[in-house]
Amino acid sequence: MSDDAHTPTSTRVFDGFPDVLTRQNWPITVPMMPHPHVLKDGTTVQEQSAEGWAQTLEVMTDAGYTCIDPTDTWIRIADLSPERLDEFSATVRQAGLQIPAFSTSRRSVMDHEKAEENLAYSHRAIDACAAIGIPVVNFGFMRGFTPAQAKALWFWLEPGYSDDFSADVRQVAVGKIQELAAHAQSVGVQIALEMYEDTYLGTADGMVQFVQDVGYDNVGLNPDFGNILRLHREVEPWEEIAAKTFPYTNYWHLKNYYRDEEPSTGSIRTHPAPLEFGTINYRKAISMAIEAGFRGAFCVEHYGGDSISVGATNREYIRRVLPRATTHRPFSSGAGTN
Template sequence: MSSTTNLPYAPETWPIASAMIHRQNALPDGRTVQDQRPEEWAEALAEVAGAGFSHVDPTDSWIRIADLEPSRLAEFMDVARSLGLSIPAISTARRSVIDPEKGDEFLAYGHRLVDTAAKIGASAVSFGFFGPLSDAQKKALWFWTAPGVVNPDDPAVWKMAVERIRELGRHAGENGVEVALEMYEDTYLGTADSAVRFVTEVDLANVKLNCDLGNLVRLHRPVEGWQSMMAKLAPFAGYWHAKNYYRLEDETTGTVMSSPAPMEFGVINYRAAVRMALQAGFRSAFLLEHYGGDGLSVCAANRDYLRRILRATSVATA
C-alpha cells in the first residue's frame, strides 16, 4: 500500500498559507506593523483573504506576533478570524539562535514563538540560521546574488546550534508543535547532506526540515540538482516554504543566472517533489512565497497549482 494513503487533509483543505513577504514591517510614517491598529492589520490581511487564501503565516519579517502583548495578540487573532484566515504555522527570518551578537536573545524569542504557536493553535514554527542582509545584498536587485552571512566552519558552533534547536524542539514537542528548519545557502542547512546530518543529530521526531529548495536553486553558483536533494530531504520534510525559480546555466562559461518563477514554470518540478515528500510521509502545511512583481497574486496562482497536484495525488492513491 502506498504511504500516500490516509492523508490527513483533503486536497481542498490542505493548509496552504500565504507568506507576508509582500509587506514590509517598517511603515512610511515611521511606525512599524507592531504599532498598527487592528483596522490597519485588517487592511493587509484582507488582501490575502481577497486573493482566495484561508491560511496565512504572519511571517516575523512583517509582524512579530510573539512580541505582542496578550491583548494585542487577541486583537490580531480576532482580525484574522474575522477575515476567515487561520494560522497553520509561523516563520522566523534572520533571527538565528547562533547569531554571534544576538543568539541568546533570539533563542529566548524562539521559545516565545513556540508558546505563541501553541496558544493560537499553529502546528509548526520555522527556524533558520541565516543572518541579516549584508549591505551588498540590500543594494542588489535580487539579494541572493550578493554574498551574505556564512555560518562558521567551527564544530563548537555547530554543536551549539544542535543543542539550541534540540532545546526548542523539546519545548515545541511538549506543546504539540513541529519545528521546521529552513534550507538556506551558506548555513548548516545549506546543502541536503548537511541538513540531513544536522536534523539527524538533533534527533527529535517533531524537528523536521523545511525543504525550501528555491533558496538553493536560485544561487548563481553550482548547486546539487533538486531531484537529488529532494530524495535525501523527503524523509525529514516538515512545514514547507515552496517557491520556484528560472535557472539558466551556460556550461561553456560557467555563467549561472536565475529569477523568480511561478511554481509550475520554474526549474523545480513540484508535481514530482510533492509526490516524493508525500510518499516519504510528509503531512505538514505549505507556505507560498514569491519575490518580485505582484508576489501575492503569483502565490495565489501557485496555491491553485499545488491543489491540482494534491488532487491528482489523492486520485492516484484512492
C-alpha cells in the same frame, strides 16, 4: 523561556489538519512578506489597530487565500502582549483565515552579534504559537543581509554570512535547537528547520544529519530548495535534496526560478518564476513528497512583481497537481519518522 504562555480568550487560529486531506482542503499558506513592518506614518504593525490588521488581511482574502504565514517581517507575534496576541488571533479568524505555521526570518541563534537575543526571541515565538494554536514554527540559520546584499537587485546575487562548521561550534548550534525543541515539545508545537545556503542546513546531507543530531520527534525539515537553485554557482540537484529530506519534512516553502547555465563560459543566470514555469518540476516534487509521507502545510513564496498574485497562481497550481485520491493522516514528522 517566556512566562507569558497562556490560553487565549479568542478563537485559535488553526482548526487542525483534516484526518483526510484532499485537493480542496490541504492547507496552503502564503507568507506576509509583501506587507511592510514599518507603516507610512513611521509606526509599526506591532502598534497597528485590529482594524488596520484586518485591512491588510483583506488583501489576502481578496486573492483567494484561506491560510497565511504571518512571517515576522510583517508582524512579530512573539513580541505582542498576551492581550494583543488574542486580538490578533481574533482578527485573523474574523477575516476567515487560518495559520498552519509561523516563520521567523533572519534570526539565527548562531548570529555573532545577536545569538542570545535571537534565542530568547525564538522561545517567545514558540510561546506565542502555542498560545493561539499555531502548530509549527519555522526557524533557520540565515542572518541579516550584508551591506552588499542590501543593495543588490536580488540579494542572493551577493554572498551572505556563513556558519562556522567546526565541530565544537556546530555542536553549540545543535544544543540550542535541542533547547528550543524541548520547549516546543512541552507546549505541543513542532519546529521546522529551513534550508539555506552556507548554513548548517545548506545541503541535503547537512540537513538530515542536523535533524538526526537534534534527535527530537517534534523537529522536522523545511526543504526550501528554491533557496539553493537561485544561486549563481554550482548547486545540488533538487531531486537529490528532495529524496533525502522529504522523509523528515513537516513544513515546506515552495518557490521556483528560471536557471540558465552556459558551460562554455561558466555563466549562470537565475530569475524568479511561478512554480509551474521554473526549472524545478514541482508536479514531480510534490508527488515525491507525498509518497515520502509529507502531510504538512505548503507555503507559496515568490520574489518580485505582484508576489501576492503569483502566490495565488502557485496555490491553484498545487491544488491541480495534488493527488485526486484522498491522502490520509495522521502524520508524525521529525527525526527518523515519516
